[in-house]
Amino acid sequence: MIRFIASRIGFAALVLLLLSGFVFTLFFVAPGDPARLVAGERATEAQVAMVRENLGLDRPVIEQYFSFLGRSLTGDLGFSYRNQQPVIQLIQNRMPATISLCIGAVIMWLCLGIPIGIMSARYPGSLRDRVGQGFILIGISFPSFVLGMAALYFLYFLPRQAGLTLFPPGGYKPFLANPAQWAWHMLLPWFTLALTSAAIYARLTRGQMLEVLGEDYIRTARAKGLSERKVIYKHGVRSIFTPLTTQLGADIAALLGGALVTEQVFGLQGIGSLAVQSVQTQDRPVIIGVVMLAGFFIVVANLVVDFLYLLLDPRVRV
């Protein structure tokens, strides 16, 4: 057990190390010249060279990598080329929006997907099931950027032109300042981000539920005289936690990708838009920081999933 945990953590660390190597290499084989970007388009060669030296870009790549590694262990991810802010702080500023978006979306998709999946599985072949399946298919087939644009156009712009304010145009309102405003501003982004995954979860839930409902222990539960509700929600749903948790762990990576698109569409100041912006401006420290952070979250999420497994499934508990 201890060994299992230790080996998982060790592996997580290895993954992060490899990831940092990958990202670093990627940006150092890149022929772009960040010094030129920092120095400005109209700077002279001499000025650019000066900047290059100040950024430490004239040193060997390996040396830069190890100094980066050393610093990042202490939580120092360097400074943005673009606005000289510490990368950590930039990320911190962006965190609330992304976390709000992700957590809200996860909750929303779970709340949409699981009930739909359960309902579909309870009455396979029924009208309800078909409607549920339709939802799943449409959800999976919709590119979220199209969905986001449509949502903004139809739910914000058109009503607003008619003098109605159904939804805000996007932007992030801090949760602590005004929770109601926060939620109101997040609704459309949540929905946009949640739809695809809700569909995937509905599909997964339906499949798992169908399978579980065919298990012998469900028959046992029925034979005990439990009500159908108890059979489904206590015995059935309990068993699909494990696969759902696994899926959730695997989704973190995709979640960040989805968040990126959603943040773009709704102008949320989150990690995703930070990443896009940094890529567009070749702000390497920020890109590396964001990718590492995202990788960190994914790895940690998967660790948590592994440990949740231990909690959820008494069979693997030792």
Place this chain on the structure above:
Amino acid sequence: QEAKTGGTLRVLGTAEVDRFDTVPPATAVTGSFFRAVTRQLISFAASEDPHEQIAPQADLAESVPTPTNDGLTYTFKLRQGVDWNAPGGARQVTSADIERGFMRLCNPFLPSPSASYFEDMIVGFADFCAGFAKVDAKVDTMKAYIEQGDIKGIETPSDDTVVFQLTRAANDFIYLLTLPVTSPAPVEVLDYLPDSPEYRQNFISAAPYTIESYVPDSMVRLVRNPVWKAENDPLRKAYVDAIEVVAGVQADAAMQQLQSGDGDMLFDIPVPPVTVQMLKMQGDEKLSTLAEGASKMIWINTVSNNNDGALRNPKVRQALNYAIDKAAVVQQYGGPEFATPLNGIFPLGILGNHDFSPYPTPNNQGDPEKARALLAEAGYPDGLTLKMPFRNLGIDPAVAQVLQASLQKAGFTIELVPTPASDFYARLITNFDNALNGVWDLVPSGWSPDWPGGAARSIYQPQYTYDGTHGTFNFSDYNNDAASEVAARALTTTDLAESEKLWQQVDEMVVADAPTVPLVSLTTVLYHGTAVENFLPFAAGGNGDWTNVWLNR
């Protein structure tokens, strides 16, 4: 309508305000921001009148001086009562602050590209900078160098007087002093690296607004500077109480918010032509235009050996000039309101612009026949295959495709290479090796002068002169000594009409060599939200003036 004070102006942008410090390189749109938080000796008034827009006006200076000593000496009296909002209390802006501002331009940490304008213009500036370049890029060492150093040509006989000594007459020196880089610098800023987080946190303003809060990447909030006094500022009325510059808003969303009243003005977002057409159809009156002197052209690579150096042949370059359908480009930019076909190097609104057409085509629609003929004459009857990278941003892909289509008709096969916006100039175009190695043959490029009005120098010098070191924006080392000689005369003469004539001559001489294909001269279209009143264009910001609008909510 009655002016109103109060309210918060919401300015929407995709990117954040990139610089708080006027020294390091900043994007042009930051001009609006600097207008609100910095002051220069000379500036412009916000106005709808195209002439008034570009007339230099006294700002920190009490008046616009006339040069003495054959145009070599400029003496400024500083306006009294203009104070720094310094930590120790209000403090008059002095001539030393002005000189310090200039000194910071060539700091070795983040030097200002504009420093090069002054290097051979102000006496002793080059020496000062050469010394500075050797200094360690640390706060202490840089501070020491500035405190001990001196620029010979900037004299501060008293706290309220500053005298500039020039190496040679320059009739655009007054214009240069409108650049934000010439803003005075209070002594406290020497304790921070240029534009560092500390600098931003301890921002000291002498203008109507100062920085209240800054969340990197998302919002800067400006509030009234408590020590600013309206009577000492002829150019800024400062009606609104606060200005929020919000970043991270996509163009679509921003336009929607402006129309719905959730936003007031745009920061770095150009109004899409389609939207303008739609707004006009709806009879929206919140549209205005501003000619900033921006232009688009295609650079031709004359240094590579691609196609056996075909592009070095003037006939081929002329063929390119004949081939382009400039009317189509204009159409793509949204019609004549947005763009005008350009045949010379100087766009509308710049001294030297005049109507001439060295490579005439019917209705500016291009003359593929003529182009083909020239190409055949140059020895390429089967046409040429050329690589054309373009910037993958906004309308540029569309324009690139229009160019491709019209060149195709004239026998040029164009390979388009989409390039991320960040790489386009920084990595691809300004790197002379890429030109030498033939990474590109043609590149659609654009140029806007650093200041409005008499800015012919800021177009000619960086782009069309070569003195042995590669000019960053002279992509293929173009040089024409005869033209440069005429340009020098145009800069020193005090007679404006004479100067204009000379610049026109320069234009014709350059275009005869066809180093580029001029495309269009651009007009900026401005738009604002419903609550904004008194929206007056500020030429140096390329946008409405934040400090002169009022809100009517």
Place this chain on the structure above:
Amino acid sequence: MNQPVQQRSSFDLTMRRLLSDKAGLISLCFILLLVAFAVGADGIAAWTGHSPIDQFRDTALTPTGLPVGPNADFFFGADQLGRDVFVRLAYGARISLAIGVVASLLAALIGVTVGLVSGYFGGWVDVVLGRFMDLVMSIPVLLCMLSLVAVFGPSVPLSVAVIVFFSWTTMGRVIRGQVLSLREREFVVAARSLGAGHLSIMVTDILPNLTVPIIIYTTMMVPSSIIFEATLSFLGLGIVPPAPSWGGMLADAANNSIYMFAWWLVLFPGLALLLTTLSFNILGDALRDALDPNSSRRALRKRSKQKAPAAS
């Protein structure tokens, strides 16, 4: 003693089930139509007289550069450069389908190979490959894609490579899980007891038993690859203009706010994209129901970290 058991062959059953699934049948027809549309793009171009890159600046654009809407000349209207949206849609179908299909096939190939080897050999091979899959899955996909494109510049092969790189793990996981249980099956032991080598067992004994998940998952990967490509194009990282792709067309429409005026620029490519991914998804579901009626969901079980790298 030797009476044949009354049973239909599995192919027969599968076809019967497939044909009785109306939604699946309609999807299949739609996909076939789409393929015809894509293959016949040249024909369509010839018939309309509009090539996908011809700019009809006089007939398809107003003097101020606004495109014209659907009319007799331009069935689906014109785009911001005065090109025929209908014709471009046909050529875009080529790209979308090609990317979707090629990427899915490649991803399936890699995923099957890795999953097969990893599951079959187990032990340290499995540990190493399994960890490698974990590594790939810990990479924030879209971020890396953005960075890669920023570094190498956009191109179709790069898009395909990235889609493949990030989606093969889905297949790998599924296959590995299946192989883990298949290799314990007695027919594998039987093959071994006959002297079969590893390669022979993997190819002739295990692989045929994976056809169902392979077919299903490959089909399911097609729509997600198409959406992924569209998302890349939307972020300006897709294929090189003037070649049309659906995502690129949508991006063009969105980028300059033109869709607010020219709805047809969003509607038609958007609908094409939606219907295509929808069809592939429905077809995938139908195939799953037909091929694997009972244990259809087994593939999703336990540690199968499914889900394509849906960027959207």
Place this chain on the structure above:
Amino acid sequence: MPLLTVRNLHIDIPTGDGDVHAVRDVSFSVEPEQLFGIAGESGSGKSVLSQAILGLMPGARISGEILFEGKNLLELTPRQMQKLRGDRIAMISQDPLSSLHPFYSVGRQITEAIRAHRRISERAALEEAIDILGRVGIHSPEKRVFDFPHQFSGGMRQRVMIAMAIVLRPALLIADEPTTALDVTVQAQILALLNQMRRELGTAIIMVTHDLELLSSIADHAMVMYAGNRMELGPGEAVLKAPAHPYTLGLLRSSPTQETRGPLPSIPGQPPSLLAEQVGCAFAARCQSAMEICGQKRPPLREFDDETRSLCWLETKAASVAPSVPAEPIQDLQPAPDAPPIVSVRDVHLTYGGRNLFGATPGVEVLKGISFDLARGTTLGIVGESGCGKSTLARIIAGLLPPTSGDVVIEGESITGLDRRQWVEMRKRVQMVFQNPFGSLNPRRRVGSIIGDPFRIQNIASGADRKRRVRELMEIVGLNPEHYNRFPSEFSGGQRQRIGIARALALNPSLIIFDEPVSALDVSIQAQILNLIARLQSELGLSYLFISHDLAVVRHVSSQIVVMKSGQIVEHADTQTLYNMPQHPYTRELLAAADPDFRSARPAALEIGA
């Protein structure tokens, strides 16, 4: 008054391929405290019937009557039915592994059942759960009540299931093959427990099984089903000792329980598909006493003096009229005393685990020094409880698994330390036939290529030659060579096992290892396979290693028997000797557990415990 009366019950299950007629016109009744047995081959509708009584066949079309305590269960609302389930009618199912929810503690699962019907506190329910667990023989139940199902062994899980079923003192307990998944010894314990409960609580039990012998010893009443029909019904003794129906008789004769040797009188053919409408007697096609009318008209119900009722055209009891099958003379194959053994196993040890990526872990020693010889042309039977290492030993001998220490010598050649080529060569001498005819054939390959695999792998014959030899082999094992191109799924279980045997024969091996070759088959099919195996041995002079946990089967085929327990051989003797004079206590226990009389006679004497 009977507790349960089922009248003219029909159950049709709609599926995509048509309606499955799972139960056709079945009637019977069960008295309180009675043990009512339902027997029949796989797929005869036993489970469907028992689940229908509980109202757990949603979607099925059920007609007829199920009267329980005077109420027609088919007319109750789902809510009323739910109240009845668990409280008045309880169920235990075949597989205790999958019938308990893996994520809830057993205590919780029991209290849940209690609290679904009684308004009592969680604590009180827990007390009851502990009490009942103690009564079914779980030691220190107050601790184990918090354990999860996976922490219990199979037998104990089945006890938990029983505890859960009887905790509310139901009037009727339906046990659907409650012991099939368990070891013989555990089986006996469970049966004893059920019997005890019946007597103590007065519960009526419906027991579903396909073990006729078992039924004959414990059932008060028995019903035999075939293809959904009730073929025969009557007092247990009468039905199973002197069957009235030819089908029952056939089943009894096919079971290798009698002390017979040689070919078993098997029932030829397969059961019919339940999709088809039935004309005449369902069994007609396989019946040796079939008459013309049997295939045309549904047979009448005949009642005999001993209260047995039979659905048959025969007017007398089948037992008395059916032609007795002549038992072939048995010539026991005795090895030539001086002939070298074909296999000799020398002190084989095997330890699983031991090393993994993260260092050494204590391994499990599965085989602890096994030695024996097998003489040419004879059969050695290996019996032992589940998990004692039988399959492991088989794999070692087959060369599929290297022993940790010790050696196996086949025809004078050691099988350890061979290079790849020698190893492949060795494959020609030893072949295996596996337990599961569904798992050991690749479902995605055609039968022809499966049987031809040895030729392909060993590079012996190809093309037409291979095809010819495959057809020959198919003929030898009694398969129709025309079915060369079919998939395994198109064959029945018995036919599939023939395919497996044909494949094993392809290379003319000298030794064939059978690892439980018939445990997955019905008795009627089992007999066919056992006959085939015996025939091949005498025709081809093969040597067999025959592994099974069913002592009766092993005894039937082997000349010598090895008894294994926990990785060791506890006894090795001639079949006769072993059967008549078991030496080791474990052997005696095995024999006792397998003896039906023993099972029913002395339940209390059995040690109830883990």
